[in-house]
Amino acid sequence: MFQARIFVTLKDGVLDPQGAAVKTALTSLGYERVADVRVGKYIVLSLGHSNREEAEKEVREMCERLLANPVIENYFFELQEVSS
Amino acid sequence: MFQARIFVTLKDGVLDPQGAAVKTALTSLGYERVADVRVGKYIVLSLGHSNREEAEKEVREMCERLLANPVIENYFFELQEVSS
Amino acid sequence: MRFGIVVFPGSNCDMDCYHVIDQVLGHPVSYIWHQEKDLTGFDCIILPGGFSYGDYLRSGAIARFSPVMEAVAEFAAKGGLVLGICNGFQILLEAGLLPGAMMRNNCLQFRCQDVYLKVETNETPFTNIYRAGEVIRMPIAHGEGNYYAAPEALAELEENGQVVFRYCTPGGEVTTEANPNGSCNNIAGICNKERNVLGLMPHPERCAEEILGNTDGKKLFLSILSWWEGQRCEEVLGCG
Amino acid sequence: MAEQKPLWKEMGLTAEEYQRICELLGREPNYVETGMFAVLWSEHCAYKNSRPVLKLFPTSGPQVLQGPGENAGVVDIGDGQAVVFKIESHNHPSAIEPYQGAATGVGGIVRDIFAMGARPIAILNSLRFGTLESPRVRYLFGGVVSGIADYGNCLGIPTVGGEVYFHPSYNDNPLVNAMCVGLVEHDQIKRGRASGVGNPVMLVGAPTGRDGIHGATFASEELSEESEDRRPAVQVGDPFMEKLLIEACLEVIQTGCVVGIQDLGAAGLTSACAETAARAGTGIEIDVSLVPRREEGMTPYEVMLSESQERMLLIPEQGKEELVQQIFHKWGLNAVVIGRVTGDGIFRVKEGGNLVAEVPVKALTEEAPVYYRTPRVPEYYEKCRYWPVERLPVPEDFNKVLLTLLEHPTIASKEWVYRQYDHMVLINTVLRPGGDAAVLRIKGTKKGIGLTTDGNSRYCYLDPYLGGMIAVAEAARNLSCVGAKPLGLTDCLNFGNPEKPEIFWQFQEVVKGMSEACKVLEIPVVSGNVSFYNETEGVAVYPTPVVGMVGLLSDVTKYCSPGFKEPGDHIVLLGPLTGHLGASEYLAVIHGCEAGPVPEIDLLQEKAVQDCCRELINQGLVKSAHDCSEGGLAVALAECCIAGGIGANLELEIEGREDAFLFGEVQSRIVITCVPRHLEKVREVARSFGVPVRLLGRVGGKRLLIRDLRGRVLVDLVVKEMEEKWRGSLSKAMG
Numbered sequence A, B: 001m002f003q004a005r006i007f008v009t010l011k012d013g014v015l016d017p018q019g020a021a022v023k024t025a026l027t028s029l030g031y032e033r034v035a036d037v038r039v040g041k042y043i044v045l046s047l048g049h050s051n052r053e054e055a056e057k058e059v060r061e062m063c064e065r066l067l068a069n070p071v072i073e074n075y076f077f078e079l080q081e082v083s084s
Numbered sequence C: 001m002r003f004g005i006v007v008f009p010g011s012n013c014d015m016d017c018y019h020v021i022d023q024v025l026g027h028p029v030s031y032i033w034h035q036e037k038d039l040t041g042f043d044c045i046i047l048p049g050g051f052s053y054g055d056y057l058r059s060g061a062i063a064r065f066s067p068v069m070e071a072v073a074e075f076a077a078k079g080g081l082v083l084g085i086c087n088g089f090q091i092l093l094e095a096g097l098l099p100g101a102m103m104r105n106n107c108l109q110f111r112c113q114d115v116y117l118k119v120e121t122n123e124t125p126f127t128n129i130y131r132a133g134e135v136i137r138m139p140i141a142h143g144e145g146n147y148y149a150a151p152e153a154l155a156e157l158e159e160n161g162q163v164v165f166r167y168c169t170p171g172g173e174v175t176t177e178a179n180p181n182g183s184c185n186n187i188a189g190i191c192n193k194e195r196n197v198l199g200l201m202p203h204p205e206r207c208a209e210e211i212l213g214n215t216d217g218k219k220l221f222l223s224i225l226s227w228w229e230g231q232r233c234e235e236v237l238g239c240g
Numbered sequence D: 001m002a003e004q005k006p007l008w009k010e011m012g013l014t015a016e017e018y019q020r021i022c023e024l025l026g027r028e029p030n031y032v033e034t035g036m037f038a039v040l041w042s043e044h045c046a047y048k049n050s051r052p053v054l055k056l057f058p059t060s061g062p063q064v065l066q067g068p069g070e071n072a073g074v075v076d077i078g079d080g081q082a083v084v085f086k087i088e089s090h091n092h093p094s095a096i097e098p099y100q101g102a103a104t105g106v107g108g109i110v111r112d113i114f115a116m117g118a119r120p121i122a123i124l125n126s127l128r129f130g131t132l133e134s135p136r137v138r139y140l141f142g143g144v145v146s147g148i149a150d151y152g153n154c155l156g157i158p159t160v161g162g163e164v165y166f167h168p169s170y171n172d173n174p175l176v177n178a179m180c181v182g183l184v185e186h187d188q189i190k191r192g193r194a195s196g197v198g199n200p201v202m203l204v205g206a207p208t209g210r211d212g213i214h215g216a217t218f219a220s221e222e223l224s225e226e227s228e229d230r231r232p233a234v235q236v237g238d239p240f241m242e243k244l245l246i247e248a249c250l251e252v253i254q255t256g257c258v259v260g261i262q263d264l265g266a267a268g269l270t271s272a273c274a275e276t277a278a279r280a281g282t283g284i285e286i287d288v289s290l291v292p293r294r295e296e297g298m299t300p301y302e303v304m305l306s307e308s309q310e311r312m313l314l315i316p317e318q319g320k321e322e323l324v325q326q327i328f329h330k331w332g333l334n335a336v337v338i339g340r341v342t343g344d345g346i347f348r349v350k351e352g353g354n355l356v357a358e359v360p361v362k363a364l365t366e367e368a369p370v371y372y373r374t375p376r377v378p379e380y381y382e383k384c385r386y387w388p389v390e391r392l393p394v395p396e397d398f399n400k401v402l403l404t405l406l407e408h409p410t411i412a413s414k415e416w417v418y419r420q421y422d423h424m425v426l427i428n429t430v431l432r433p434g435g436d437a438a439v440l441r442i443k444g445t446k447k448g449i450g451l452t453t454d455g456n457s458r459y460c461y462l463d464p465y466l467g468g469m470i471a472v473a474e475a476a477r478n479l480s481c482v483g484a485k486p487l488g489l490t491d492c493l494n495f496g497n498p499e500k501p502e503i504f505w506q507f508q509e510v511v512k513g514m515s516e517a518c519k520v521l522e523i524p525v526v527s528g529n530v531s532f533y534n535e536t537e538g539v540a541v542y543p544t545p546v547v548g549m550v551g552l553l554s555d556v557t558k559y560c561s562p563g564f565k566e567p568g569d570h571i572v573l574l575g576p577l578t579g580h581l582g583a584s585e586y587l588a589v590i591h592g593c594e595a596g597p598v599p600e601i602d603l604l605q606e607k608a609v610q611d612c613c614r615e616l617i618n619q620g621l622v623k624s625a626h627d628c629s630e631g632g633l634a635v636a637l638a639e640c641c642i643a644g645g646i647g648a649n650l651e652l653e654i655e656g657r658e659d660a661f662l663f664g665e666v667q668s669r670i671v672i673t674c675v676p677r678h679l680e681k682v683r684e685v686a687r688s689f690g691v692p693v694r695l696l697g698r699v700g701g702k703r704l705l706i707r708d709l710r711g712r713v714l715v716d717l718v719v720k721e722m723e724e725k726w727r728g729s730l731s732k733a734m735g
């Protein structure tokens, strides 16, 4: 069994209004050393796979087909074996 | 300079409609070994701090005050030194 | 002319489109459940507004995998008219039937209000009875209408005259202030190269009756009918 | 060792109540049973402190098809059609988690409406917050509004109206009341009744999790430090699930096989089963092991008390189980038989083969305790009433006063709020938010309905009896201004702790005042909700009755809006042209004083003014109409100018203080306009209703110019400038 932790972020160059808003909010709370904020998605999948390669292949597929939109987003993921 | 990678997730037991919808979608796409999906937030902060402890303390504060909603969410983060 | 309105789980402007076609235009129309795979007999397919699958993850992301979408792609490839309104536009983008992607409004809030639009081209089946450059008023209601396309893609859209509607001031100026969501080049609606697929964020079905105080949207539907009449005329009589 | 609190006390029951339960059962209740009694006998479910007082409301009328007691009230609008509506509070959850609290509040009230078989066609929201200077209040306000927006928008039900007031008494305890309106054919009206012994009991919609266990008891307590620890009680809403649930339920109802249907709200399965059986006079037996779960290892107790959202209880005819399941599966939803209707009046809960609870239905419902509290007039009452407001100085610069009032969040435009709500979906919205009331057309007919919510809590604090009257009168007046005849009302009564005699007094007086107004104006109460314990650290919110009202326009094309229309139109006041200082927003904002007598209201006069206004609209004599409320005549005139984008020129005959005249909140007044040639006719109609009528001036120009009869300029402001202050205020405050 595996757990996949997937990170989906906006591509560099795509404006991130949410990140900008969070940055403004943090600055106004006095956190002035925050130079940049990017907000993305964190998706955790619990997988019933027993084979790492297979799991990896499928997670990649899921990301490309559904979980990220390649026009605006990048993704990467970490795969971890877990005991059931 | 540091980079903080913050992960905000719904507390266990709190309904995650997004996760449920994504799981249904993945299942109907044929990924039947996906047992569970949780969707959270992934926030990356670029920090101007030079001191790790200080950075850590401030990130924790930002999470509690703004970035996570303690009523329904948990958070954790990783701090990494980066060259400017 | 026969219209079909696709119903995804979470569609909510399906009934509104139905009403306009049935009661205002008086044309045959039926709902198409998202599991349907056969679109024969339809002349125009509408993907209505709403929140398909709750718009969880990204708007339109899950709906594009509905069985009906394959049929819609085929239908479009054969030249059938496809109109995506609001969530329908988002689904068309996710499905790759139109280029680009939709992001959250730059104000980070849902916006429901009237906007002014410049009809950039009347050379489409959806806009042929508007004047090119005409300024019209239409309601929007969305949280993710911030249209994005990479610079090359955007240039291509502009070059091909695929930008159909742009947010503007009541006087017709295309300004940042007139843009309710931060979309690239103030884009409110685009069509494909072949011009038979249109996606737009504003809701023409919400301004097609006198009692609602605005009929600017009715012309979009009338354009479709007039284009259809023209087509049929060509087919049947070989005229045109 | 610290003494362990007994279980029943832990769950919020009193010693006497527990005693009574033992008597009713003839034994001690077990753990699950104690929990069931605790929630059903909570204030939230049992109305134990309010029931005797609520009896004062008139609830009948020829148009009433269903009064209080069901999931929502129903009134006839002709042609075999009816409107279904109800308002409900979600104050406590919203104070803890504003976004989800408000969202689930909308979800809950919408379920009440389609539980009656009606398609929901509109949502309204009545909100009260503290002052926007506080970051916490801004967080609450922002969160509540986006929670309402996201939920309603996703459902595709337009949020067409509401109100927002800001006052320090709500700093820690905001009020979030949501109202839903549905449309139904008479023969499709459903009720929450578990009738027909042997009929299956089905649970449909979302699976059950550990959400909000004991939410009902939570809503029946004051907020304190400890409330924070109860945070896991907060539920998360899933509007997508609810949308599917609406469509599936309405589709099943269409088939005609539904005997009873009930939403699962506070106290979840326990209350849904008990209430449906009680209404039908039957019993019910369910097996918790059949309930679809979201989490593992849930105990029967947790399943029975879970307040997971987006679930309904359905009682179809025997043999129709598969039909129901087919429809629900099509929409991707669960529909599971969990039990059946019995004839023995017992609510029996099993887990597989084991009996886990067995209680007479009536013991849970009808036998719930009723408390007759004794009222006491609070000390502040006399003091505030006789406070010499007339000694306050008259300001020099009325322009400045007017601009300050227009910019005050309570009076300023609420566009920042309602532009986040989809208020047009379903394409019925003829008059959008921002007017006195929303107007919706009824497709396929000539008819329209008007919708509004109202309630001025300062009046209710200073004089609850008058305040209650005015709340009803103002709601009706708002409807009359758009041309709709009031049909019925729903109320949400938000008060502090009713065990305190002063609070109970406020409550009782408000209800008396409302009842009196309902009788005279002939508007029955058809549904409602009470929210007590709106207190923080022992301090109560202002007594806040919210009136939600529905009216009928027989010809929707005749609706009227507040904005001035054309230069040259005459501006006419229906109702008295006098001044009054007490209890006004003006005193509070400009002088920091909340005191003085509340404006008197003569209900017969009120009725005449409203009847007259509607008659004028009906005859097509009126081009605009707007009532005078917070900020008085001057603010009303400014709003008419802003809405119309045009100025006005007026000459007023003023006696006494100018400020009382310009900004005082005298009741029963409507500003209308008409073309000059209709003026005589307008006068004639007004006279025939016995309504004072006075020509104030003319529409035109770019400024609002108000002079007295001697020609002295009192107000002279450019409309654009007023508009900027008024429209920009909330966005500015919210950043």
Ligand SMILES: Nc1ncnc2c1ncn2[C@@H]1O[C@H](COP(=O)(O)OP(=O)(O)O)[C@@H](O)[C@H]1O
Residues within 6 Å of the ligand: D125, D126, D127, D159, D160, D161, D162, D163, D164, D410, D411, D414, D417, D418, D432, D433, D434, D435, D436, D437, D438, D453, D454, D478, D629, D630
């Ligand atoms: N929370 C809200 N949601 C939707 N509409 C609102 C809200 N608050 C105010 N409005 C709109 O603004 C109008 C004016 O508000 P308000 O000044 O409080 O009205 P009134 O004093 O006539 O009751 C309301 O009738 C309503 O249409």
Ligand SMILES: [Mg+2]
Residues within 6 Å of the ligand: D435, D436, D478, D627, D629
């Ligand atoms: Mg009003």
